[in-house]
Amino acid sequence: MxxxxxxxxxxxxxxxxxxxxxxxxxxxxxxxxxxxxxxxxxxxxxxxxxxxxxxxxxxxxxxxxxxxxxxxxxxxxxxxxxxxxxxxxxxxxxxxxxxxxxxxxxxxxxxxxxxxxxxxxxxxxxxxxxxxxGERTPVTPRWTIVVIGQGSEEVKQPLFRKLAPHGTMFTQLDPADGLKTLVAEVKARTKQHPLRYGHWYIEGSEPHIAAVDAEGLTVMSYNRLVPVAKREFALLNQFTHRAENGGVAGAEAISSYMAGLSPEDVDLRGTADDASLRHFEVNLLTQGAGCQIFSTTFVQWASRECLHRAEPLTLFARFGTRQANAPMEQLLMRDPLQQAQDQEGSLIDADMGAYYAWINQSRLA
Incomplete structure (x- = not known):
């Protein structure tokens, strides 16, 4: 045909x-x-x-x-x-x-x-x-806020080396209630400019309580998607075992199988109203390398895809700590939330992730 x-x-x-x-x-x-x-x-x-x-x-x-x-x-x-x-x-x-x-x-x-x-x-x-x-000008200037350092006690190397040349770095700010202040500002923007999937909060651990039920704010959390990632790995193991017993488990076959998984296949339940978000989450976990294993990778990749696909007016991305590195067979089998956390490595990841978020927003009007 x-x-x-x-x-x-x-x-x-x-x-x-x-x-x-x-x-x-x-x-x-x-x-x-x-x-x-x-x-x-x-x-x-x-x-x-x-x-x-x-x-x-x-x-x-x-x-x-x-x-x-x-x-x-x-x-x-x-x-x-x-x-x-x-x-x-x-x-x-x-x-x-x-x-x-x-x-x-x-x-x-x-x-x-x-x-x-x-x-x-x-x-x-x-x-x-x-x-x-041409470019579609947004109704208000876009805001991308990236919060890093969760779980870190000290900084062993300079931060924002990539970002600093592109803006202004303030070093005398009082961080008290900083997270609460930022979340409040994000919630205010959702009310000023209501837009479906126009305001996002992507979290590397558990979401800030003030943002969980905020009207008009799309919330994603790594911790809440870990069970989905574990279900995905279980299905992948079943697929490869079946293939080894008479089929073909090549890279293309595995990729096609993963791309065909639905929210229902990985036990990601919801309503028809949030179907776009659930499919987006499945795509992240099945097509984003490392998103299932490392929370920092999840936040970085989710922010990239969010900016690319949803083109939001507001993106609030908060990096948490990720599990310590280990041989791949261990990473694929264990629960990432029950492992020792690598604070220093997470901060390095988050610092670079903030720079990537700036690059990806710069591609939009």
Missing amino acids: VPGDLRVESFAHYPPQARSFSVENLSVLKRMPLILLSVVLRQVIQYDWCFPAEREQLRLEFDLLRRTEAASFEALMAPFFAIQLSPELRRADWINRPQQFSEQLTGYLWSQHEIDSFHKAAQDYHEYLQKAL
């Missing part, structure tokens, strides 16, 4: 909103080269659980492509059409399994020495969208 053969019934197995979006934009999807279409469908099939900012970006992108005159559209897609795909890839189920198709596609592009051509085509496409759509 080729993109031009797509029909309304081709998306019968998509979630409701994803199916409606696909049918609404069927004329554009049919004109896309398969190599780009498979990447686009990876996001479209998740449409029901996308954040508002992601949905808006998809709508703007397809509206732009629909308005683009034929000659310009063909020129934009030509670099993708120039990359030839194997018959095996063309026969794959790229409609219902775009994630798996993309993984197979990556291996094929490397084997055919076409990966650079694909990256160049994708970069040019992305730059075209950015230039044509």
Whole structure:
């Protein structure tokens, strides 16, 4: 099947909103080269659980492509059409399994020495969208607040060496009630600028009590997701054992299996109203390397993905201490909350994590 053969019934197995979006934009999807279409469908099939900012970006992108005159559209897609795909890839189920198709596609592009051509085509496409759509200015300047040092008694090396050159460092502040003051300011912003998934609190241990039930504030906590991570590891062990007894447990197969896990599979329960958050949390734990094991990695990666996907007005990220390092087989088996904590290493992680958060916010309007 080729993109031009797509029909309304081709998306019968998509979630409701994803199916409606696909049918609404069927004329554009049919004109896309398969190599780009498979990447686009990876996001479209998740449409029901996308954040508002992601949905808006998809709508703007397809509206732009629909308005683009034929000659310009063909020129934009030509670099993708120039990359030839194997018959095996063309026969794959790229409609219902775009994630798996993309993984197979990556291996094929490397084997055919076409990966650079694909990256160049994708970069040019992305730059075209950015230039044509422009930046969406937020209703108020974005705030990212990163709190580090939880559990640390002293500093053995200078902090903020990466951040200091980009701003002002105040060294005579009174830290008394500092956390309470910051949380109060974050809660005030949620009331001044109510926006669904527009204000986030990402915590590396237990959330501050004043923020737990704050209206309009999306709260995530590493400690609360540890049981989910342990369930994920258990499922992964089951999968690899089954594969060892007659299947294939290669990296691509494992990656596809992990990407296909749902919140229900890992016992992450909730309501239809918070489905986007639960799917986001599952994606963090199944696709973010180290997020399950180290709380500092969790906060850093969650902040990155939050800024990239939700584009919040406010992000409050607080690093806690993480478990001490150990051989990988131990890290995968033990409970990270019941281990000795590495305060010094956690502070180094958090210091660099603060710098990463600044970089990622700088990419937004």
